[in-house]
Amino acid sequence: MALFNRKEPILGIDLSPSAVKLVELSRSGPRYRVEAFAIEPLGEGMMEDRNPADPEMVGEVIKRAWRNSGTRVRRAAIAVPTSGVITRTVPMPANFSESDIETNIPFEASQYIPYPVEEVYLDFEVKGVSQASSDMQDVMLVVTRKENVDAREAALKEAGLIPIVVDVEAYALENTFRLLMDTLPRPSEGGPLSLSKARESLTALVDVGATITNLYILQGERVIFTREQGFGCDQLTVRIAEIYGLPREQAEQAKRSGQVADDFAATVLEPFKQMLAEQIGHGLQFFFSSDQFASGRYTVDSIVLIGGGAMIVGLDRVVADVLGITTVVANPFKNMGSAAKVNSSALLRDAPLLAVAGGLAMRSFG
Ligand SMILES: Nc1ncnc2c1ncn2[C@@H]1O[C@H](COP(=O)(O)OP(=O)(O)OP(=O)(O)O)[C@@H](O)[C@H]1O
Ligand SMILES: [Mg+2]
Structure with missing residues (x-):
């Protein structure tokens, strides 16, 4: 079978x-x-x-x-x-069919994007009736440069x-x-009068890469906010190379094996984790101070780490300690x-x- x-x-x-x-x-x-x-x-x-x-x-x-x-x-x-994609919600008349939208979308897009329309690929998704007016429908426009x-x-x-x-x-x-959802710790359920009910709980998915870190805020299963930050694990390699006088390749190997020098954990690794945690905290501050989400209605009650940074042993603990938010390393499998x-x-x-x-x-x- x-x-x-x-x-x-x-x-x-x-x-x-x-x-x-x-x-x-x-x-x-x-x-x-x-x-x-x-x-x-x-x-x-x-x-x-x-x-x-x-x-x-x-x-x-x-x-x-x-x-x-x-x-x-x-x-x-x-x-x-x-970061290579621009998304915008564009209002269109509610009676427009898919093909009407398709015909009109390049012109609409040209008003939202900083490139000539010939240099981009366009896609769209109809989201439903516009909140502002029932005569309009919201169309999400997705644009990326052809290259x-x-x-x-x-x-x-x-x-x-x-x-x-x-x-x-x-x-x-x-x-x-x-x-991943099934593998995440459940936010503690309060009783009917629990204060936590007053706020909507969100999850932060943090992709710590080699040179950039992407913060994704999820509401249910939907990404509602993203922010790219210019730091990543390569900085640790550079530090190791500098401090211990190693060529880059060797520094990279040393980073992965953790076998560098006796003082490595205390002088390099722990401060690096601390720095990553603080940077992730800054990303969250940008979310909480953005026009759309600054209302105090939201709380981020778990952080999920992915990307090369999540391979750094104990980063989850440091992030949890520094930010006071439950933090786990993702294993989608x-x-x-x-x-x-x-x-x-x-x-x-x-x-x-x-x-x-x-x-x-x-x-x-x-
Ligand atoms: N076992 C490990 N321990 C520590 N760091 C690791 C380990 N494995 C990979 N890395 C680091 O993770 C980084 C790569 O992560 P990832 O693959 O998520 O980045 P990327 O998606 O290629 O780059 P970016 O997202 O920055 O554009 C490299 O800096 C690498 O040194
Ligand atoms: Mg990446």
Whole structure:
């Protein structure tokens, strides 16, 4: 009996600045299974402005990831970085059909974007009747520069893969978050008179990458706020290189193994974690002081860490201590089985790095 639906799977492929990350999932009823995954490092300069600088070279790395993963699937979903996308809610007459919207959207978009319309790809989603007027409907406009998509598609094709879905990192992470929800600590339930009921509780998903950190605030399963901050784990590598006089490559190795010097934890690692926690706190302050969310109606009562930063042992503890908010490291695959060919201990270790790729792989199922 074929338990796992293997009809038309789609690979999730995250082309991030530090590595190509690949995930294949299958599903049987409510159960998911990891069929294959791989992380293949990208050399310095292979990605430029978060896009493949040379599709042929990045294509080679994708091909290696594909081979190492053991997958046979060639259809793939990719994501444009959240920072490379502009989204706007545009009001349109309520009686406009999809095709009316499609005809009018380029003109509307031209008023919202700082580039010529010829240089961008446009997409839209009808959100429903406008709150301001029942004569209008809200249309969410999604715009990205063509190069963000074209360079990724070209690299994929070089690797012999077929790009069939182009997503946005933030939306891929909404999928991941849906998987994660069951694994998160429940906010403590108060009685009917509990004060906590007066505020709406939100979750912060924090993607601590190599050079940037993205804060996503989620209301239920929806991202309602994002903010990019210019810090990440590479700063720790640079510190190690400086302080211990190591070349970059060796500093990177030392960072991952934790075997640097006796004073490493006290003089470098702990202050670095402290700094990360404070920066995450600054991101939250931006959220709470933004026009839309400054009302005091909201509270962030859990933080979920993903990305390379989540691999730093004990960062969750420090963030929880500094910010006073329950903090966990995400493992989107926690409740999943895995195929025999999958190295399950490597999957467990690398899970936080695979959050975007995992969310993209969910596109196989709608
Ligand atoms: N085991 C580990 N321990 C500590 N740091 C690690 C570990 N594994 C990876 N990293 C660090 O994580 C970073 C890469 O994280 P990630 O893959 O999330 O970044 P990215 O998405 O490629 O980059 P960015 O999001 O900044 O554009 C690198 O700085 C790397 O050194
Ligand atoms: Mg990243």
